[in-house]
Amino acid sequence: MDEYDEMFLTEDDYDQQFADELEVLAEMDFDPVAATKQSGFRKQKNTSFQGNNTAGDQHLRSQSQAAPAGTPKAKRPRQDVAKKLFEVSQNDDITPPSSPEEFHPPPGTRPKLVPAVLDISGFEGILESPERVTTATQCHALKRPPPVGGYVSVTDHRGNRVYLRETDDLRGKAVDPSALRSSHDALGLLVVPIEVLREQVAERVKFGELEDGPGDEEEEGMSSRLWVDQFSPCQYTELLSDDFTNRCLLKWLKLWDQVVFGRERKPPNRTQGNFNQANPKFKTKSQITEEILEADLDQYKRPKYKVALLSGPPGLGKTTLAHIIARHAGYNVVEINASDDRSAELFQKRIDTATQMKSVLGANEKPNCLIIDEIDGAPAAAINILLATLNRKDGQGVDSGADSGAEPLKKKKKKKESVLLRPIICICNDLYVPALRPLRQQAFLLNFPQTQPARLSQRLAEISRAQGMKVDTGTLMALCEKTDNDIRSCINTLQVSIGSWTFCQNKGLFNLWQEIFQLPRIKRKRVGEGLEEGLKEGGGAQRLQHILHLASSSGEYDKLTQGLYDNFLLMRVKDPSLGGVCDALDWLGFSDRLNQTMLQGQNFSLMRYMPFLPVAFHFLFAHMHVPRINYPSSQYEALTKTAASRNSLAAMLSDVPACIRTRISEISLSLDILSLLLDIICPKLRPVNPQLFSSREKQQLSDLIDTMISYNLSYRQDRTPEGQYVYVLEPRVEAVVCFPGLPPRRQLTYQAKQTISREMELERLRRAETLLLLRNPQEQENRPKVVTSSVRNHQQRLENILRNTVVEIRVNIYTYTNIDVCVEVAMGTAVGNSEVWFRFNEGVSNAVRRNVYIRELL
Ligand SMILES: Nc1ncnc2c1ncn2[C@@H]1O[C@H](COP(=O)(O)OP(=O)(O)OP(=O)(O)O)[C@@H](O)[C@H]1O
Structure with a gap:
């Protein structure tokens, strides 16, 4: 057929x-x-x-x-x-x-x-x-x-x-x-007609006739889909998050039942919480959470906290949990991504649409539950809009039947501003983003704990079993540990690894590498016949033909060569002068040139020489022992690193002033300049306030800032996954000249980097201002007090402070003479005819330290 x-x-x-x-x-x-x-x-x-x-x-x-x-x-x-x-x-x-x-x-x-x-x-x-x-x-x-x-x-x-x-x-x-x-x-x-056919199919689906199993198309789609989507949980029982978190969110959502569904709330069981009242000072986190969930509803029958804020590391299933719980509680889920909708008006519109409209799709019209994902990426304006929505006090919108009567326009406007009557679940990775602070105080906080590795590995085992792969529990546990129990990473890794595993299985690459690095077994009879003869049959020409045939039929020359390159140094070599290794490197070089010539000249007749590299490796490294072959990854890693290094260098060079840019290239920068430059920008700076630097130190700092600005380097504050703040050099060129095995470079202290970063900001502003004035001299004339003198900035600031202080004192003098009590005036001028007095405050502070000699005070 x-x-x-x-x-x-x-x-x-x-x-x-x-x-x-x-x-x-x-x-x-x-x-x-x-x-x-x-x-x-x-x-x-x-x-x-x-x-x-x-x-x-x-x-x-x-x-x-x-x-x-x-x-x-x-x-x-x-x-x-x-x-x-x-x-x-x-x-x-x-x-x-x-x-x-x-x-x-x-x-x-x-x-x-x-x-x-x-x-x-x-x-x-x-x-x-x-x-x-x-x-x-x-x-x-x-x-x-x-x-x-x-x-x-x-x-x-x-x-x-x-x-x-x-x-x-x-x-x-x-x-x-x-x-x-x-x-x-x-x-x-x-x-x-096609319409009728469609209707018939819809009918059959409706009556369950077509539910027997996925069709071919669906099956095909399933196989090409990501496993994270394919195995995404659909029910509450499939969730991997801990039960307490699941229950709390569900309980909080159920608090909305009265206002949303009109269901009467069961009276809270207060007997359980009584033990808190005995010792209200010491409440555990879960007790506080339970208390919130037991609290009375507000005047509109809403829970005290109108928004639940789920926080936790990525990939733990927060969004999935929110979706499932909301559906479970009878809502239609509307999700918006706060990082995508960065315009405040759009954000407002989306919130209003989701909280004030009803789902009209499907047989059952359900009320909406709004899920705002990645709220930590939202701008402060968006958070303020959300807060304003939560805090709306207007009762006009509670019952639409209430707004009948006069002034329809006014009412219409008021209805738009109706009080929030739908639950909102916000999701974030970092709860402590500054923009979230006001929301934190008004939200029901639920911190998402790490997924239990045992539970996760069990789920992974289920998934791999469903995909026809048996993976031992130890490996799955190791995977969970490596990914910090990130469900998404685990499942994706599993899918990718099964992909490469299948690939290797299909192509027999591992077998091929094994054949290359292992000598064929010579039958006993032949060994008995004599080594020479045995080699002739089991080795020599036959072996050459065999490997040549295997390599040519595989066709995967690139991967094959990578495997040889990654593994040949792990083989047992008897040759103490490493002549075999040198030969192998020569062969690799030759193969590389061959490949290059072939591709550049599109001369594919040269391809026939490619399978000779495995043959050479076989004769150089084949051994009786079974070799341990690793899947080659060095080339991919090297490629990734090269790309990252190039990007960093390009980013650095992109904003280097033209006078310097003409003298440096990417190559000279990476080979000659960068490692020295990184030492130059790490001078020894005393850990004190830069105001207290000696003039030599000030000069050093100024030179350092000049160098860093010239080479487009800066320090940026970052936060490690452990929550520690650090200053990192940007662009990240340190990695370009950081070779494994060498001792780490000397680093400046956090405080020194902070000082440099701040001074650089100021210097950049100053330069920008000077440039602006140079371009627009008219503005300079309009400004009488432009910094034209060579007096340094901090000196000017000090002078300004002194000037202001004098004015203040004069005012004070005027005031005090009126009331005839002025201690400072009575004391007269300070040592050195200065009008600035030092007052001794009892206590100790290490904030500013400076050597002050008694003679200076006399
Ligand atoms: N129990 C589970 N079984 C299988 N897959 C799951 C399970 N829970 C979550 N996943 C999958 O893990 C992936 C990550 O889940 P989800 O997006 O909910 O995590 P998240 O914590 O919200 O991550 P992010 O903070 O990055 O948005 C999803 O693709 C989801 O389908």
Whole structure:
């Protein structure tokens, strides 16, 4: 059966055998009279569809009933439908035109059917009239592109592709889809219109007839889907998060039942919490949480905390939990991503839409539960909008029936500002983002604990079992540990590793590497015959041929070479001078050059030399022992590192001033400059306030800042996963010159980096201002106090402070003289005729330290 016969359940050995040839013959206008068995069929082809049908019927009958050709056969029940089709077809011949005249229909006649739009997917629905379909497709749907003329390829939902010949009357013209649709309808090609078919399918789905299992398409989709999606939990019981968290969120959501669903709330069981009252000072976190969940509702029958804030590391299933719990509690989930919707108005609109509208999709209209994901990525303005929504006090919107009467416009406006009546669940990774602070105080906080490794590994085992892979628990536990129990990472890693595992299994690469690094076993008899002979047979030419054959048939030269490169140094080498290793490196170099030449010159005749590298490695390193082969990863790692280093260098060079940029390139920077530069920007700075630096130190700091700005380097504050704040050098060029095995570079202290970072900011501002003034000198004239003198910035600041202090004192003097009590004035000027006095405050502070000699105070 060919794929069309298969599709339409017909059987035809002859067709199967000669389907392709027949098509080509049909395309080339082969005279069918001369043909033997098919002659009847071909002869009638150009007459009408009715004829075709008869021929097809005859042929089918000959298959099914073994009756002589031409014997009439009783009509099948659905053939009246087919008849209708063919009656229409007689008027609208859909056969490709056989003569040039046919290309030009007389004006005013209806457009002919365009085979290019034949919807073959619909045929499947007409199971009871296979003959008609077979005939129609045999005539027009070709299995390969027609040798002459244009064609359109059509693929049905099973992936079967056919080619439809274009007719001249439409070639090159814009096709009006409505016209095509009407011509379809007129012909009744689908017998039952597609809309009706769709409705029938929908009905069958509704009544569960089509729930037996996934169709081919679905199965295909399943296999190509990510496992994280495929195995995403659908029910509460499938969740991996701890029960306490699940229960708390569900309880909080249930607090909304009264206002959302109008269900009466059960009186809280306060006996359990009584032990808290005995010692209210010491409440555990869970007790506090329970207390919140037991608290009374507010005036609108809403819980005290209108929003639940779920926080925790990524990939633990927070979003999944929120979705499942919300659905479980009877809500329609509306999710928005706060990092995506960064415009405040849009955010407001989305919140209002989700909290004030009802789901109208599906049979059951459900109230919405809004889930705001990644709220820690939202701008402060968005958080403020959310807070404003939570704190709305207007009661107008509570009952829409309340706003009848006068001033409809005003009411309408008020209704928009209605009080929040739907639960909102926010999700974040970092609870302590500054923008979240106000929300933290108004939210029911639920910290997501780490997933239990045992539970996670059990789930992973289930998933791998479902995918036909058996993985031992130790490996799964190790995977959980490596990923910090991140469900997403675990499942993805499992999927990727099974991918490479399958790949290796299929291609037998591991076997191949093993064959290369292991000597073939010589049979005892042969060993007894003599080593030379044994080598000749078990080794030498035979081994060469064997490895050559294996390597050529694998075809995976790149991966094969990577495997050889990653493993050859792990093999036992008896040669103390490492001559074999040098030879291997020469071979690798040769292979690399060969590959390069081949690809650059597109000279693939050189490819035949590629399998000789494994042969060379076999003769250099093959051993009797079973080798331990590692899957090659060094090339990928090196590529990733190179890309990261290049990106860092490019980022650094991108903002380097032109005068320096002309002198350095990426190569010179990475090979000559960078490692020294990193030492230069790490001077020894005293851990004191820069105001207290000596002039030499100040000069050093200023030079350092100048160098860093010139080379586009800066320090940026970052937070480690452990929550520790650090300053990191940006761009991250340290990694470019950091070689493994060498002692780590000297680092500046956190405080020194902080000082440098702050001073750099100031210096950048100063430079920007100077540049602005240089470009716009008019502004300089308007500003009388522009920094033009060579006096340093901190000196100016000090002078300003002193000036202000004097003014203040004068004011004070004026005030105090009035009341005749002024201690400072009574004391007179300080030592050195200074008006600044030091006052001794009892206590100790290490904030500012400076050596002060007694003589300076005298
Ligand atoms: N019990 C489970 N079984 C299988 N897969 C799960 C389970 N729980 C979650 N997942 C899958 O793990 C992935 C991560 O889940 P989810 O997006 O809910 O995590 P998250 O904590 O919200 O992460 P993020 O903070 O990055 O948004 C999802 O693709 C989800 O389908």
